[in-house]
Amino acid sequence: GAVVSQHPSRVICKSGTSVKIECRSLDFQATTMFWYRQFPKKSLMLMATSNEGSKATYEQGVEKDKFLINHASLTLSTLTVTSAHPEDSSFYICSAGARTSGTDTQYFGPGTRLTVL
Amino acid sequence: KNEVEQSPQNLTAQEGEFITINCSYSVGISALHWLQQHPGGGIVSLFMLSSGKKKHGRLIATINIQEKHSSLHITASHPRDSAVYICAVRRTGANNLFFGTGTRLTVIP
Numbered sequence: 644g645a646v647v648s649q650h651p652s653r654v655i656c657k658s659g660t661s662v663k664i665e666c667r668s669l670d671f672q673a674t675t676m677f678w679y680r681q682f683p684k685k686s687l688m689l690m691a692t693s694n695e696g697s698k699a700t701y702e703q704g705v706e707k708d709k710f711l712i713n714h715a716s717l718t719l720s721t722l723t724v725t726s727a728h729p730e731d732s733s734f735y736i737c738s739a740g741a742r743t744s745g746t747d748t749q750y751f752g753p754g755t756r757l758t759v760l
Numbered sequence: 761k762n763e764v765e766q767s768p769q770n771l772t773a774q775e776g777e778f779i780t781i782n783c784s785y786s787v788g789i790s791a792l793h794w795l796q797q798h799p800g801g802g803i804v805s806l807f808m809l810s811s812g813k814k815k816h817g818r819l820i821a822t823i824n825i826q827e828k829h830s831s832l833h834i835t836a837s838h839p840r841d842s843a844v845y846i847c848a849v850r851r852t853g854a855n856n857l858f859f860g861t862g863t864r865l866t867v868i869p
Contacts, residue, residue, distance in 0.1 A: 677856055681801075686846065686859040734801050740855065747850075749857060751795070753802035 649752035666737030672717035673739035783847030
């Protein structure tokens with residue numbers, strides 16, 4: 644099946660620094676990638692939808708200047724958490740959309756756990 | 761009210777038991793996903809359904825479009841099945857998924 648990787652898997656940073664998370668589709672081209680955030684024991688919350696070559700579409704309440712998304716190619720999207728604060732500590736998951744046998748589906752990355760000190 | 765509701769929220773079972781997790785949704789959908797999330801956090805897509813029934817190993821997923829309801833069944837449950845199972849739907853005409861809050865399954869040896 645299709646594989647999506649995320650890097651890093653875990654990051655600890657100081658408050659005020661910026662952190663970049665990469666999401667790659669390894670064996671398929673993804674025109675659309677999704678970024679989710681998950682708080683402990685909660686479900687996934689969609690942050691933004693990223694389309695290759697265009698600006699990301701952010702969900703209501705998600706600050707676009709704080710969570711910068713770049714979808715530079717059909718296999719790579721990046722999420723940069725700028726000027727991170729402890730409340731940004733969370734589990735960030737990406738997924739990549741693909742069309743398999745005529746059906747649209749999503750493949751999820753393994754997630755990145757961000758801890759801001 | 762969430763657009764996607766799962767029940768139960770928590771489920772503890774003895775090894776070998778037959779398990780059912782339910783998902784109800786209130787919107788028109790083009791597809792429904794069942795996802796599995798282990799304690800480490802990574803998410804695995806188990807099934808994507810738009811109608812009928814699918815089976816993979818000990819896992820069976822069914823969907824009733826008219827009743828807006830899906831079930832995930834696990835036969836002969838095993839401790840390694842312990843995880844959070846999440847139901848997610850793609851609304852008709854939309855690209856993104858809407859998620860249920862998940863069912864935390866614990867299978868005791």
